[in-house]
Amino acid sequence: MTLPTVYGMAISGNCYKVQLLLALIDRPYRWVEVDSAHGETRTPEFLARNPVGKVPVLELADGRILTESNAILCYLAEGSRYLPDDHWQRALVLQWLFFEQYSHEPYIAVARFICLMLDPDHPRRGELPRLLERGHQALALLEQHLSTHSYLVGEAPSVADIALFAYTHVAADGGFDLAPYAAIRDWLARVRGEPGFVPLGG
Amino acid sequence: MTLPTVYGMAISGNCYKVQLLLALIDRPYRWVEVDSAHGETRTPEFLARNPVGKVPVLELADGRILTESNAILCYLAEGSRYLPDDHWQRALVLQWLFFEQYSHEPYIAVARFICLMLDPDHPRRGELPRLLERGHQALALLEQHLSTHSYLVGEAPSVADIALFAYTHVAADGGFDLAPYAAIRDWLARVRGEPGFVPLGG
Known part of the structure; x- marks a missing residue:
């Protein structure tokens, strides 16, 4: 094969x-x-x-x-437990995936890139205050949703959780303190507890 | 109803x-x-x-x-001719939809917003050179694909074409000259020719 x-x-x-x-x-x-x-x-x-x-x-x-x-x-x-069959639930999964690429990744991932990959005096570090502000807005929206839901869509993890987990769980690399986000931290732990979970870079 | x-x-x-x-x-x-x-x-x-x-x-x-x-x-x-049933073609539709939200809209739509909605001396006009550069990169990728394809996925229009059409056809509002993009202009005309087409703001 x-x-x-x-x-x-x-x-x-x-x-x-x-x-x-x-x-x-x-x-x-x-x-x-x-x-x-x-x-x-x-x-x-x-x-x-x-x-x-x-x-x-x-x-x-x-x-x-x-x-x-x-x-x-x-x-x-497709065909796994990480993508719901239901038409409406699929739409909500896509909603979160587009949220991730438009309102979350461009701030949280880019702040992480700047902090991890660029020199301490690189001019792009000037972008960090705005990236932190927008990234915290995205985290606040996640926190709001996860305060009343165990997962982003329905009662089980989906690719929406996988996509949002990817940069949220390393948000500290970009200077984001997750301490105020209790619901996010609980959700990160639930994703880490999935059978077969592997860490980033593992 | x-x-x-x-x-x-x-x-x-x-x-x-x-x-x-x-x-x-x-x-x-x-x-x-x-x-x-x-x-x-x-x-x-x-x-x-x-x-x-x-x-x-x-x-x-x-x-x-x-x-x-x-x-x-x-x-x-779902269920219309604008979303293919085929699993692979659906994946390609999503690929273009995520491209649109990450690599096209944040430049072409934002340049349009700045030009149409903000005062001539607004400080955000300073973002325009970078937005134009990135927007033209997105247009060049579209042009490359449409030079050998009538539509973005398969042989028929899909929601990928609708999504990319939305800001491409008014790119001039943000200062983008579409004259060099012959394949894009032909494709815009094909989308405008769809039965039931309505113009923006119509």
Whole structure:
């Protein structure tokens, strides 16, 4: 059997989403590390796979290629317990996945990138106050929802939880203190307790 | 029959996506205009519907609420010709929808917002050079794909085309010249030719 290949960078939360789902559904795959911090997503070979120049990229055994972490999650989760069958619940899963990419990741992941990857005197550090403000707005919305719900959609974890977990659980890397977010911290622990859970970079 | 309600702002491309799809599938609905430029998405009443404070919001006849324009598109398009049944093609539709929200809308829609809605001496105009650069990167990726494909996924229009059409066809409002993008212009004309097409703000 030829395995699907995931092109990704181990430190990236967007790539970790795919790793985590594949571990939770116990699906074998091949991992190809791509160092986007050193230009490896800008080579002609990589851009032929994904013209957007980003990881993760999913390549099926027959060569078909899928990009965008949250689209990959939905594709791989089909038929598993991490994607509900119900039409309305699927719509809510998508709602949270788009929230993650528009209102959460651009602040929390980007703050983490700046803090972890850029020099202490890099000019992009000037973006941090705004990123922290917007990131805390996203965390407050998550906290509000999780105060009355165990998971983002329905009574069980879905790809929505996997996607939001990816950068929320390492938000401290970008300077976010999760101490005030009790419901988020409880939810992070529930996700960590899923059978088959693997840590980021693991 | 009680109709679903769309809370939206007529000038918004994200809201227009929903209007356009509902027109194309000939589905009746109630429209409630919400002026987000004058704080109407920040009232307690609106935030009770969508804590994120954004339009569009879809409210079903039974009171259930869905947010995020592209999640609304997927939900409403189920069973229509604008959402493929095939698992792989659906994944590709989602790929383009996430591309739109992460790599296209934050540049092209935001440039349009700044140019149309803010004063000529507003400090946010300083963001325009970067927004134009990134927006043109997104347009170049669209152009590359549409040079060899009539539609974004498969041989027929889908919600991916509707979502990307919404802000691409008014990119000039944000200072983007579409003259160099011949394949995009042909594709815009194909979308405009869909039976039931309605213009933005129409």
